Amino acid sequence: xxxxxxxxxxxxxxxxxxxxxxxxxxxxxxxxxxxxxxxxxxxxxxxxxxxxxxxxxxxxxxxxxxxxxxxxxxxxxxxxxxxxxxxxxxxxxxxxxxxxxxxxxxxxxxxxxx
Amino acid sequence: xxxxxxxxxxxxxxxxxxxxxxxxxxxxxxxxxxxxxxxxxxxxxxxxxxxxxxxxxxxxxxxxxxxxxxxxxxxxxxxxxxxxxxxxxxxxxxxxxxxxxxxxxxxxxxxxxxxx
Numbered sequence: 592x593x594x595x596x597x598x599x600x601x602x603x604x605x606x607x608x609x610x611x612x613x614x615x616x617x618x619x620x621x622x623x624x625x626x627x628x629x630x631x632x633x634x635x636x637x638x639x640x641x642x643x644x645x646x647x648x649x650x651x652x653x654x655x656x657x658x659x660x661x662x663x664x665x666x667x668x669x670x671x672x673x674x675x676x677x678x679x680x681x682x683x684x685x686x687x688x689x690x691x692x693x694x695x696x697x698x699x700x701x702x703x704x705x
Numbered sequence: 706x707x708x709x710x711x712x713x714x715x716x717x718x719x720x721x722x723x724x725x726x727x728x729x730x731x732x733x734x735x736x737x738x739x740x741x742x743x744x745x746x747x748x749x750x751x752x753x754x755x756x757x758x759x760x761x762x763x764x765x766x767x768x769x770x771x772x773x774x775x776x777x778x779x780x781x782x783x784x785x786x787x788x789x790x791x792x793x794x795x796x797x798x799x800x801x802x803x804x805x806x807x808x809x810x811x812x813x814x815x816x817x818x819x820x821x
Contacts, residue, residue: 595747623807634709634812636749642807653724681747692761694809695747 614682621687730799
């Protein structure tokens with residue numbers, strides 16, 4: 592079955608510094624990879640996805656993510672973090688040849704310090 | 706465009722009582738999902754509908770949980786009877802269902818259940 596690992600519980604970064612949130616995945620077929628963000632007491636919001644093509648994908652709010660097949664990773668990045676980026680970030684993976692179920696990681700709390 | 710609407714946002718009940726959650730997906734989205742989110746965890750799928758058919762309900766605890774999606778639009782998730790361990794946020798999501806799994810999910814704000 593597909594799964595996602597987000598190794599860090601919390602990521603602290605100073606405002607204006609680069610932000611990276613790590614994600615590694617496991618699937619038997621082709622991975623469809625997603626990042627979602629969750630603000631307090633809100634539902635998850637889609638940020639970006641990788642299905643095929645260019646390994647670097649760009650998404651909402653200046654975020655981007657790089658698909659690395661050899662390392663089975665899909666790290667989320669932002670060149671310059673804002674205080675408003677403080678939220679919970681979830682990585683998710685679907686097995687493109689499997690049961691079509693979307694598996695989420697446990698999430699990373701990002702805290703951007705002014 | 707209206708998003709996924711869920712109600713109620715918050716519900717507090719005594720254990721052994723029944724509870725029901727309602728979800729209205731985005732218009733035109735034929736795929737609907739119910740997820741369970743425990744504190745500090747990622748969402749876990751309970752059930753997925755394609756139109757009115759439940760195509761993935763293997764993770765739904767069928768002894769106490771039930772769901773329906775009449776006419777392939779709105780959906781209801783029911784717990785009867787509720788247990789203390791059911792305290793969590795119940796998320797509804799929808800997607801267009803095209804391109805087999807390549808589309809993103811759109812989530813509602815969730816229904817937070819507290820069982821006392």
